[in-house]
Amino acid sequence: MERFFFKKLITSILIVLIIFGLSITNLINNYKPIIDTVEAQKDISISNRIKNIDASIKDNTYGKYAFIDFYGYLQKLMDKNEESNFEVVKDDNGTLHYTFFGDKANPVYELVKRTEALKNGLKDESVKFAYIMPPDKYYKGYSNLPYGIPYNYANETADSFLDLLKQNNIDTIDLRENLAESGIEPKDLFFKTDHHWKTETAFWEFGQLANILKNKYGANIEDIDFYTNKDNYNFITYKDSYVGSMGRKTGIPYSGVDDFTLIYPKFNTDYTYYSKTGEQETNLSGRFEEALITISPFRTNKGVYALEGDKYSSYLFGNQGIVHVVNKKVPNGPKILFVKDSYTVALAAFLSTVCSDIYMVDPRYYTGSIPEYIDSVKTDFVFVSFYPQDLTEDFFRFYDK
Amino acid sequence: MLFSSVIFILYFLPVALILYYGAFFSKGLQNYILLFLSLGFYAWGEPYYVILMIASIFFNYVVGHLIVGFKNKSYSKYFLILGCVGNLGSLFIFKYLNFFIKNINQLQGYQIPLPKIALPIGISFFTFKAVSYLVDLYREKTTAEKNPLYVGLYIALFPQLLAGPISRYGDIVEQIKNRKFTWQKFSVGTCRFVIGMGKKILISNSMAVIVDRVFQMNLNSDIAVTLAWLGSIAYTFQIYFDFSGYSDMAIGIGLMFGFKFEENFNYPYISKSITEFWRRWHISLSLWFKDYLYFPLGGSRVKNKDKLIRNLLIVWVSTGIWHGAEWTFVVWGFLNFVCIAFERLISFNQIDIAAKYKRIYALFIINLGWVIFRSSDLLEAGRYISSMFGFTQGGFWSPYTYMFIKENLVFLIAAIIFSTPIARKVNKFIVDKSLGHNILEGLYPLAIVGIFLICMSYIVKGSYNPFIYFKF
Numbered sequence: 062m063e064r065f066f067f068k069k070l071i072t073s074i075l076i077v078l079i080i081f082g083l084s085i086t087n088l089i090n091n092y093k094p095i096i097d098t099v100e101a102q103k104d105i106s107i108s109n110r111i112k113n114i115d116a117s118i119k120d121n122t123y124g125k126y127a128f129i130d131f132y133g134y135l136q137k138l139m140d141k142n143e144e145s146n147f148e149v150v151k152d153d154n155g156t157l158h159y160t161f162f163g164d165k166a167n168p169v170y171e172l173v174k175r176t177e178a179l180k181n182g183l184k185d186e187s188v189k190f191a192y193i194m195p196p197d198k199y200y201k202g203y204s205n206l207p208y209g210i211p212y213n214y215a216n217e218t219a220d221s222f223l224d225l226l227k228q229n230n231i232d233t234i235d236l237r238e239n240l241a242e243s244g245i246e247p248k249d250l251f252f253k254t255d256h257h258w259k260t261e262t263a264f265w266e267f268g269q270l271a272n273i274l275k276n277k278y279g280a281n282i283e284d285i286d287f288y289t290n291k292d293n294y295n296f297i298t299y300k301d302s303y304v305g306s307m308g309r310k311t312g313i314p315y316s317g318v319d320d321f322t323l324i325y326p327k328f329n330t331d332y333t334y335y336s337k338t339g340e341q342e343t344n345l346s347g348r349f350e351e352a353l354i355t356i357s358p359f360r361t362n363k364g365v366y367a368l369e370g371d372k373y374s375s376y377l378f379g380n381q382g383i384v385h386v387v388n389k390k391v392p393n394g395p396k397i398l399f400v401k402d403s404y405t406v407a408l409a410a411f412l413s414t415v416c417s418d419i420y421m422v423d424p425r426y427y428t429g430s431i432p433e434y435i436d437s438v439k440t441d442f443v444f445v446s447f448y449p450q451d452l453t454e455d456f457f458r459f460y461d462k
Numbered sequence: 463m464l465f466s467s468v469i470f471i472l473y474f475l476p477v478a479l480i481l482y483y484g485a486f487f488s489k490g491l492q493n494y495i496l497l498f499l500s501l502g503f504y505a506w507g508e509p510y511y512v513i514l515m516i517a518s519i520f521f522n523y524v525v526g527h528l529i530v531g532f533k534n535k536s537y538s539k540y541f542l543i544l545g546c547v548g549n550l551g552s553l554f555i556f557k558y559l560n561f562f563i564k565n566i567n568q569l570q571g572y573q574i575p576l577p578k579i580a581l582p583i584g585i586s587f588f589t590f591k592a593v594s595y596l597v598d599l600y601r602e603k604t605t606a607e608k609n610p611l612y613v614g615l616y617i618a619l620f621p622q623l624l625a626g627p628i629s630r631y632g633d634i635v636e637q638i639k640n641r642k643f644t645w646q647k648f649s650v651g652t653c654r655f656v657i658g659m660g661k662k663i664l665i666s667n668s669m670a671v672i673v674d675r676v677f678q679m680n681l682n683s684d685i686a687v688t689l690a691w692l693g694s695i696a697y698t699f700q701i702y703f704d705f706s707g708y709s710d711m712a713i714g715i716g717l718m719f720g721f722k723f724e725e726n727f728n729y730p731y732i733s734k735s736i737t738e739f740w741r742r743w744h745i746s747l748s749l750w751f752k753d754y755l756y757f758p759l760g761g762s763r764v765k766n767k768d769k770l771i772r773n774l775l776i777v778w779v780s781t782g783i784w785h786g787a788e789w790t791f792v793v794w795g796f797l798n799f800v801c802i803a804f805e806r807l808i809s810f811n812q813i814d815i816a817a818k819y820k821r822i823y824a825l826f827i828i829n830l831g832w833v834i835f836r837s838s839d840l841l842e843a844g845r846y847i848s849s850m851f852g853f854t855q856g857g858f859w860s861p862y863t864y865m866f867i868k869e870n871l872v873f874l875i876a877a878i879i880f881s882t883p884i885a886r887k888v889n890k891f892i893v894d895k896s897l898g899h900n901i902l903e904g905l906y907p908l909a910i911v912g913i914f915l916i917c918m919s920y921i922v923k924g925s926y927n928p929f930i931y932f933k934f
Contacts, residue, residue: 065889066645066646066649066650068903068906068907069646069649069650069652069653069906070645070646070649071907072649072652072653072656072906072907072910072911073648073649073650073651073652073653074649075907075910075911076652076653076656076910076911076914077479077652079911079914079915080471080472080475080476081476083472083918084472084473084476087472087473107509107510108509108510111506111509115467115469115506118468118469118472118473119467119468119469119922119924122468122472122922125922128918128919128922128923129919129922129923131915131916131919132919132920132922132923132925135916135919139871139872141869142865142869143865143869144925145923145924145925145926146670146671146674146675146925146926147671147675162675162678162679164683207865208861208864208865209860209861209862209863209864209865209866209868210865211862310923312923
C-alpha cells in the first residue's frame with residue numbers, strides 16, 4: 062500500500078511543481094498586460110471587469126503558443142479533420158477552412174435589397190456601381206472535404222446572391238471566374254493557414270479587374286499592360302513565415318506554415334495614405350512600399366504567431382474604418398471606392414497603381430453612415446466587395462432599418 | 463470560476479495553497495482563509511450574488527441558533543419552517559419563478575411580465591446544504607456553533623460550492639475543526655484532481671461537440687436514426703464525465719486542503735436497474751432526497767403500496783424539478799419514478815434474468831431519459847426520440863454519423879472504458895503487486911502528468927468547454 066501512495070506522492074509533487082512553475086513564470090512574464098487590463102477597466106460594471114480580466118489572463122498565458130502547438134500536435138496525432146467544435150476543418154489537401162453545418166445556400170434576399178438600396182441611394186448618378194465577388198477558399202474541382210465534414214455552401218450562396226443582383230440590374234464582377242486561367246497552381250491560390258487569397262492571386266485578380274474596368278466600363282487606365290505585368294513588380298518570397306488566423310487557432314503542427322510573397326512595384330511611385338479607425342488617424346506619403354505597406358511584420362523577431370507579424374495585413378495597414386489612397390503619379394486615373402472586407406486590402410493596394418484615388422470603408426470598423434460617407438467623396442466607381450463567407454447582414458450595414 | 467480554467471489552475475489554486483499552508487500554525491486562521499478564498503471564488507463568477515450567499519450564511523446561522531435555542535418549546539418547529547421557507551423560497555424565486563409565471567400565463571391567458579432574474583451559480587447545491595443543516599439541527603443530529611465561520615465555510619466551501627457533492631454539516635464541521643494534513647491525502651487529492659480534469663476536458667467536452675451539434679440539427683430538421691442514437695449516447699457520456707469529472711476535481715481539491723468529501727458517483731452505467739443507477743449516480747443528491755423527503759413521507763415502510771407509490775412519485779418528480787425549471791425535467795423525473803416503482807413492485811432485482819439484459823434495459827432507459835433531460839422542451843424531446851426510432855424523415859444513415867465517430871474515436875473508446883471500473887481494477891492490480899506492477903507504477907506519474915499537460919493545452923487553447931451542471 063505504501064508503494065501505491067508513493068507513486069501518487071511523486072506524481073503530486075510533479076504536478077504541484079508544474080503548476081507553481083507555470084504560475085510564477087506567468088507572473089514574471091505577463092503581469093504587465095494583465096495589470097494594464099485591470100487599470101483600463103475603471104468605468105465598466107464589475108461583471109464585465111471580471112470577464113475582461115479573465116480574458117486577459119487567458120490571452121496572456123505564458124507559452125500560450127507552445128500549448129497550442131501541443132494541442133495541434135495531438136489533433137494531428139488523432140487524425141482529426143475538425144478541431145475545437147468545428148472552429149476550423151481540414152480538407153483532403155491539408156488546407157484549413159472555416160465552415161458551418163449547412164444543407165443549402167443561405168438566404169440572400171435582404172442582402173440584395175440593401176445592395177440595391179445602396180446603389181439607388183447614390184447622389185451622383187454618374188457613378189458606376191457594381192458588386193465584386195472574390196473567390197472562396199473552397200475551390201471547386203480542387204478542394205474536397207473528407208466524408209461527413211460539413212460544407213458551408215458559401216459558393217452556392219455567392220451564386221445565388223449574384224443571380225439575384227443581376228435580376229435587379231446591378232452589375233456584378235465575379236472574380237471566381239477564370240481563376241483556373243491564372244496559371245497559379247490550385248494549392249497556391251490561398252494560404253493553407255488563413256482564409257485569404259495569396260498575394261500572387263490578388264495580384265492576378267488585380268490584372269483581371271483592371272482590364273474589366275478599362276474594357277467594360279471605359280475607365281481611363283493608361284499603359285495597362287505595363288502596370289499589370291508582373292515583371293514590373295518585385296516578388297520577394299518569405300519562406301515558412303506566415304501563419305494566418307486559422308493556423309493561430311490550431312497550432313503549426315496541425316496547420317503547417319505558409320510562405321508569404323511581398324509584391325510591390327519596381328517602377329517609380331508616389332502616394333499619400335490616410336486612414337481613420339475610431340479616433341485613430343494615420344497619414345503617410347512616399348513610394349508604394351513606404352506609404353502602402355507596413356514593413357514591421359517582415360522585420361519583427363516576435364515569431365510567426367505574433368500579431369505584429371501578420372504579413373497579410375501589411376498591405377494598406379490591414380482593415381481600417383476608412384482609407385483614402387492618392388496615387389500622385391496617375392492623377393487622371395479612375396477614382397474607386399470599395400465597401401469591403403479584408404479580401405480587398407491586397408487587391409486595392411495593387412489596383413491603386415492604375416487609379417488616382419482609392420477609398421475604402423469597412424463596415425466592421427466604420428461606425429458612421431456608409432451611404433453618407435460614399436456621398437461625401439468624389440468617385441467614378443463604387444464597388445461593394447465581400448467574399449462569399451462574408452455574405453451576412455453583419456457586413457451589409459447600410460439601409461438596414 | 464471554473465476549476466478547468468487558466469485563472470483557477472495558474473492563479474487561484476497556487477495562491478490558495480500558499481495562503482492556506484502558510485497559516486499552518488493556526489487551524490482557525492486556515493479556516494478564515496478558506497472562507498475568504500471561497501467567497502472570492504464565488505464572487506469571481508457572481509460578483510453581485512455573493513451578497514446573496516453571505517445573506518444565506520447569516521440567515522441560516524441565525525435560524526439555526528433559533529431552532530436550537532427554542533428546542534424545548536414548540537417554536538423550534540416554526541423556526542425550522544421559517545428556515546426551509548426562506549431557503550426554498552429564494553431557490554423558487556431565482557430558479558422557478560419565471561417558469562411558474564410562464565405556465566400561469568399560458569394556462570390562464572394572463573400576460574404577467576417575466577422578471578429578469580439571472581440564476582445564481584450553484585444555488586440548488588448550497589440551498590440544499592443549508593436546508594440539511596437546519597433539519598439536522600432540528601433533529602439534533604448536529605449542534606449549532608457560536609462562530610458563524612462554521613456555517614459559512616460549510617455553505618461556501620469552494621471545492622464543492624458550484625456542483626457539490628451536497629455534504630452534511632455534521633461531516634464537514636468535524637473536519638473544519640479537526641482535519642489533519644497528510645501527504646497521503648494531498649497526493650491522492652492532486653491525482654484525483656487531474657483525473658477529474660481529464661474526464662471533464664478531454665472526454666466530456668469532446669462528447670459535447672457531438673451532442674450540441676446533433677441536438678441543434680434536430681431543431682432544424684429531421685435527423686437520421688444512427689445520428690440520433692450517436693447524439694444520445696454521446697450525451698450519456700458527456701453528462702457522466704462532466705459531472706463526475708467535476709466531482710473528482712472537487713473531491714481532489716478538498717483532499718489537498720485536508721477535507722474528505724463523500725463519493726458522488728460509482729460507475730452508474732454498469733447498473734442493472736434504474737434503482738441501482740440512482741444508488742450510483744449523484745449519490746449525495748439521492749441521499750439528500752432520501753433523508754429529507756422520502757423518509758419523512760414514510761419511505762417504503764408504509765402500510766400500503768399506494769402510499770409507497772405516492773412517496774416515490776413525490777421524490778422523483780422533486781428530483782426532476784431540482785435539476786431545472788422546465789417540463790422536460792418533470793417528465794424525466796416521472797420516467798425515473800415509473801421505472802423505480804415498476805422495479806419495486808415486481809421485485810426486479812430478484813428476477814432471474816442474465817445481468818447483461820438487465821444492464822441493456824437500464825442503459826436504454828437512462829439513455830432515453832437523458833434525451834428528455836437534454837432537450838430544451840418536450841416538443842424537441844419528442845422529435846428527437848421519434849428520430850431515434852425512425853419515425854421521422856431523417857432516414858437511417860447520415861455522413862455526419864461516420865464523421866462524428868471518426869473525429870472522436872479516441873474519446874468515445876475512452877468514454878466506454880472509463881465508464882466501467884477498469885481504472886479501479888488496474889489500481890488494485892498495482893496494489894496487489896501483480897505481474898508487471900513495477901512497469902505500471904513507473905508509468906503512473908508519467909500518465910497523470912501527461913493528462914495534466916494535455917488538459918492544460920486544451921484549456922490554454924480555449925477549446926470547447928461547456929459545463930452542464932453549472933446552472934443546476
